[in-house]
Amino acid sequence: MLFEVYAAVSAESVEAFRCQTAGEFMLSSGSDTAALRAQEASSWLLGELTRDGRIPFRLACQRLTAWESLLVQHVLGRTDIELATKPSSDAGLIPVTRSALFGVSFWKPDELPEPAPEPLAWLRVPPEVLDMTDEETRSVLAREAAELQGVDAILRGWEQRGELDRRLVQLADWVERVETVYVFVGREVFSKSDAGSNTLTRDGRLSNLRQLPVDSWTVADRLFVVLAHCLFSSGRSVRFEEFNGLQLSATGLRRFLLDRHASYCAAIGRPPHNPHGMPLTELAEEVRALQGEVDQHSPFIRYRRINGITFVKNEYLADFPHPRDPHALPESVARYGRVHLGVEPTGRVREDMHSLTVAATFLDAQAAEDARPPARHGAVGELLAAIVLSAVHATDSDYGMSSSVRDLTRLRGARPGGPDGVLQLKKADFVCCCLPHTTRMAGAGGETAPILWRAAQRMMYNRWHFAPGEFDRETIPEKRHYFFPPQVPDIAEHADHHHGGHSASRVRFSIRAPGAQVWQPPFTVFGHGFRGCYDIRLVRMEGPPFTLRELHEAVRHCSLVDELWRTLADGVQDGSLPVRPMEGFDRDWYASRGWERLDAYALAAGALPVPG
Numbered sequence: 001m002l003f004e005v006y007a008a009v010s011a012e013s014v015e016a017f018r019c020q021t022a023g024e025f026m027l028s029s030g031s032d033t034a035a036l037r038a039q040e041a042s043s044w045l046l047g048e049l050t051r052d053g054r055i056p057f058r059l060a061c062q063r064l065t066a067w068e069s070l071l072v073q074h075v076l077g078r079t080d081i082e083l084a085t086k087p088s089s090d091a092g093l094i095p096v097t098r099s100a101l102f103g104v105s106f107w108k109p110d111e112l113p114e115p116a117p118e119p120l121a122w123l124r125v126p127p128e129v130l131d132m133t134d135e136e137t138r139s140v141l142a143r144e145a146a147e148l149q150g151v152d153a154i155l156r157g158w159e160q161r162g163e164l165d166r167r168l169v170q171l172a173d174w175v176e177r178v179e180t181v182y183v184f185v186g187r188e189v190f191s192k193s194d195a196g197s198n199t200l201t202r203d204g205r206l207s208n209l210r211q212l213p214v215d216s217w218t219v220a221d222r223l224f225v226v227l228a229h230c231l232f233s234s235g236r237s238v239r240f241e242e243f244n245g246l247q248l249s250a251t252g253l254r255r256f257l258l259d260r261h262a263s264y265c266a267a268i269g270r271p272p273h274n275p276h277g278m279p280l281t282e283l284a285e286e287v288r289a290l291q292g293e294v295d296q297h298s299p300f301i302r303y304r305r306i307n308g309i310t311f312v313k314n315e316y317l318a319d320f321p322h323p324r325d326p327h328a329l330p331e332s333v334a335r336y337g338r339v340h341l342g343v344e345p346t347g348r349v350r351e352d353m354h355s356l357t358v359a360a361t362f363l364d365a366q367a368a369e370d371a372r373p374p375a376r377h378g379a380v381g382e383l384l385a386a387i388v389l390s391a392v393h394a395t396d397s398d399y400g401m402s403s404s405v406r407d408l409t410r411l412r413g414a415r416p417g418g419p420d421g422v423l424q425l426k427k428a429d430f431v432c433c434c435l436p437h438t439t440r441m442a443g444a445g446g447e448t449a450p451i452l453w454r455a456a457q458r459m460m461y462n463r464w465h466f467a468p469g470e471f472d473r474e475t476i477p478e479k480r481h482y483f484f485p486p487q488v489p490d491i492a493e494h495a496d497h498h499h500g501g502h503s504a505s506r507v508r509f510s511i512r513a514p515g516a517q518v519w520q521p522p523f524t525v526f527g528h529g530f531r532g533c534y535d536i537r538l539v540r541m542e543g544p545p546f547t548l549r550e551l552h553e554a555v556r557h558c559s560l561v562d563e564l565w566r567t568l569a570d571g572v573q574d575g576s577l578p579v580r581p582m583e584g585f586d587r588d589w590y591a592s593r594g595w596e597r598l599d600a601y602a603l604a605a606g607a608l609p610v611p612g
Contacts, residue, residue, distance in 0.1 A: 041083045062246040066140040068106045082124040094123040147250035174237040180311045182244040185220040233284040245310030264290035267298040295518040306492035325559040330390040353563035365578035377584030386600035391557035395550040397538040401434035403459040404534035407581035416527030419471045430463040432456035438605040453590035485532025489513045506541040513554035515562040525569040
């Protein structure tokens with residue numbers, strides 16, 4: 001039997017649906033009309049699940065419980081389903097709801113939805129579909145129960161060895177070192193996020209477990225504690241973000257780790273052994289070891305794709321053989337070097353970048369010695385700006401930036417490698433060179449300066465937040481909050497959805513290429529090695545999203561930033577260069593549209609092709 005379809009989420013969507021069916025589909029007759037209307041119901045469901053395509057269908061299904069995900073896969077595309085806008089006394093109706101935390105949810109006919117979700121519709125499907133969904137769910141749950149035995153064995157081993165309380169404290173600290181944790185276990189949420197939910201620390205979920213015997217923990221608590229430790233072992237707490245907005249299960253984590261194991265082995269050309277029977281803790285540690293080999297010895301780079309709606313940050317491998325520096329200095333950077341620094345490029349990119357940095361450093365020192373009023377950004381700031389502008393134009397971005405510490409000498413500790421200097425830094429001790437495309441932001445008018453300054457402030461704050469992240473935990477005061485700095489490049493979409501700072505700076509699509517890059521040695525200064533302490537970031541305020549081509553360009557330009565800072569650090573440490581703190585790029589500089597006074601900006605504008 002074919003059911004007539006009514007699809008609605010609100011008065012507006014009801015009317016839109018009626019208009020569409022009346023204007024287009026009523027031209028057909030009989031079962032054809034019903035089938036087309038059922039297809040429209042599938043389209044509505046798909047649109048709700050994916051937020052009209054902003055969440056990939058794969059991720060949309062991974063947000064759901066096993067039963068929900070299987071139901072959706074059975075229902076979409078069928079011609080014998082019904083979506084009603086009002087409940088009825090009919091048996092077998094499936095409530096479809098939406099909530100801020102979980103998004104769209106489907107509830108079994110005999111399951112009462114929580115009172116909070118907003119009702120969207122009621123779904124009626126043939127009884128045999130419910131039977132198949134239940135049968136397949138039973139199989140999934142059986143596999144999960146088997147894997148849970150191994151999880152419980154790990155947990156009880158920690159308890160017997162007296163490690164459990166230390167591990168709970170450690171886990172709570174790891175949660176604080178990542179921007180967002182937003183993980184589902186069934187219909188429970190484990191979170192510390194910008195979505196307004198913080199069950200792990202603010203609501204005391206982890207601290208409360210310290211007062212309870214393991215036997216009284218819920219299955220969800222046991223799973224999360226063990227699986228979060230495995231995620232951290234496989235790649236620090238940023239691994240938590242791979243399950244943001246998604247379901248975390250023991251079988252799901254094993255599949256995730258096995259996928260990483262296979263991908264990493266393939267990347268380094270090593271035949272994988274059979275890791276399927278390994279305990280999750282051992283499998284996680286092996287994945288971590290392989291990760292380092294991929295970074296150092298493979299023709300692939302690890303990068304992450306970020307969905308700002310769900311907070312998920314999935315890692316992928318991109319084919320990007322060495323060398324990953326530019327084949328030659330970008331023309332605008334080379335032109336700045338020739339015209340303003342008197343350096344003629346040789347074609348050896350790192351050497352050329354070193355020479356440009358040395359020349360800019362001496363130019364700034366000479367200006368200070370002569371008591372000439374230099375441009376506030378200085379020659380080193382100009383050189384950094386030339387790199388940023390080149391990256392902006394090469395990727396057709398609206399604006400881009402690079403940030404780091406203003407004065408490298410402030411990183412010196414009381415003893416070599418110590419964190420003392422870093423811990424004394426304030427936000428104003430960091431600098432962000434944030435510059436607009438020479439034509440693309442013309443439409444922003446008077447908003448350009450506020451947009452750039454807001455973005456720069458956010459990056460200066462991030463630098464302060466990341467600075468202690470590469471020191472041993474025991475050397476950092478408990479009250480000094482910090483995040484682990486980013487280490488691999490990423491591409492983000494819909495970055496402005498939850499993030500107030502991104503929304504204020506109109507960051508819809510972005511790229512981040514951090515340095516020192518993981519295939520290079522750490523950036524070492526005063527006895528300590530840093531990663532994620534400088535970068536190239538690129539922004540588009542509207543579509544289209546960035547692609548891997550632009551990511552490659554950002555990585556290549558970050559190599560130039562890397563050489564600039566390494567040259568300055570070497571000069572500071574051995575006294576061979578008169579390195580001065582980087583000036584400019586502060587509130588007054590942005591308010592006065594300081595980028596328009598950059599020689600590099602004038603060169604970049606002049607390098608643009610004349611419109612035809």
